[in-house]
Amino acid sequence: MGTTTEHQAPQPALSVRDLSLHFGGITVLDGVSFDAPQGGILGLVGPNGAGKTSLFNCISGHYQPSSGSILVEGTETVRVPAWRMAKLGLARTFQHPALRLDASVLENVMLGAHSWMPGGPVSWALRLPPTRRREREARATALQLLEQTGLGWAAAMPADELSHGLHKGVELCRALLSRPRLLLLDEPAAGLSHGEVEQLIGTVRAVRRDFDLTVVVVEHHMGLISALTDRVVVLDHGAKLMEGTAAQAQSDPRVVEAYLGKEVAR
Ligand SMILES: Nc1ncnc2c1ncn2[C@@H]1O[C@H](COP(=O)(O)OP(=O)(O)OP(=O)(O)O)[C@@H](O)[C@H]1O
Ligand SMILES: [Mg+2]
Structure with missing residues (x-):
């Protein structure tokens, strides 16, 4: 060089x-x-x-x-x-987070894994083995991220039970899960x-x-x-x-x- x-x-x-x-x-x-x-x-x-x-x-x-x-x-x-x-x-969070309020906090975070999930909508819908493996990995990492950001206690809760401020933490975890x-x-x-x-x-x-x-x-x-x-x-x-x-x-x-x-x- x-x-x-x-x-x-x-x-x-x-x-x-x-x-x-x-x-x-x-x-x-x-x-x-x-x-x-x-x-x-x-x-x-x-x-x-x-x-x-x-x-x-x-x-x-x-x-x-x-x-x-x-x-x-x-x-x-x-x-x-x-x-x-x-x-x-690139990942971002929003000034006004829009979480899936009917889904759990963990499920909301797991949406961040889509960018690195193998296959496409068909293999996701059929839940083929590579998809299932990656889903397990995404779930484990999502839980780790929630723990790391102090939200581990909320993983199983519906998102609409969390305060607006904490939605931002969930969004941060979702953003981080996209690596x-x-x-x-x-x-x-x-x-x-x-x-x-x-x-x-x-x-x-x-x-x-x-x-x-x-x-x-x-x-x-x-x-x-x-x-x-x-x-x-x-x-x-x-x-x-x-x-x-x-x-x-x-x-x-x-x-x-x-x-x-x-x-x-x-
Ligand atoms: N899609 C849009 N169509 C028309 N005007 C828009 C649009 N998006 C933003 N603006 C205008 O652009 C300007 C800047 O808005 P922006 O939301 O980027 O400000 P901000 O610095 O984030 O403000 P805040 O601190 O209040 O969040 C505002 O006048 C807003 O009305
Ligand atoms: Mg703004």
């Missing part, structure tokens, strides 16, 4: 370049660019309506951006539909008590380390952002306002102004 290659910075897990999104005449994202370095935890913050969830929707293939580029480990993904993103190592390398978390602390947020911070740190993940987290809870992230990108009105550490963001007059009248720190 030549010297130039040896000294090249490692490829980012995620590169967003000049990304714009318009709905009719409304600009939702306006030329946003940033990188999420491999193995890091990047925060994405900004006032309500800044475009954070829309940006996640573009990265996860739920929205088609109007222009720009999204590279996941160097692969262009703007035209890749959401259902194929798991194969490229991602890049994980997007949209407001994981919303609806959690102070103690539960502390536990979540520990969980995100542990899963990042144990599963060798890169994490991008959207949060209004600045305590969580300060505790977890290496860097933050601040969005306002669809554009990147600044990028730096959480402390730099909180003391930046432009950020304070963007949040004017809103709560910057909790």
Whole structure:
């Protein structure tokens, strides 16, 4: 290997370049660019309506951006539909989780295994031996994940008996079961008590380390952002306002102004 290659910075897990999104005449994202370095935890913050969830929707293939580029480990993904993103190592949780409320917590988590189940709908329906083997593996791993995130006690419960905040934990387990390398978390602390947020911070740190993940987290809870992230990108009105550490963001007059009248720190 030549010297130039040896000294090249490692490829980012995620590169967003000049990304714009318009709905009719409304600009939702306006030329946003940033990188999420491999193995890091990047925060994405900004006032309500800044475009954070829309940006996640573009990265996860739920929205088609109007222009720009999204590279996941160097692969262009703007035209890749959401259902194929798991194969490229991406998983996400949603700001408003939509679990199967009639199914158990464990069954909800097991849905995350679909991306690596062998065969297709026919072998799943017939429950052929390779499918049954993988199902056992998925069940065991799903239970381990629930234990690891402090939700083992809820495995057999119907999902609708859990609080909204805990649905986020179930979604996190489902996302992890898809074996991602890049994980997007949209407001994981919303609806959690102070103690539960502390536990979540520990969980995100542990899963990042144990599963060798890169994490991008959207949060209004600045305590969580300060505790977890290496860097933050601040969005306002669809554009990147600044990028730096959480402390730099909180003391930046432009950020304070963007949040004017809103709560910057909790
Ligand atoms: N499918 C859509 N059609 C039209 N407008 C949309 C659509 N999705 C998002 N928007 C608009 O884009 C803007 C950004 O919304 P988005 O949900 O991305 O903000 P956010 O930063 O996640 O806010 P919050 O912190 O409240 O979750 C809003 O004005 C929203 O109404
Ligand atoms: Mg949002």
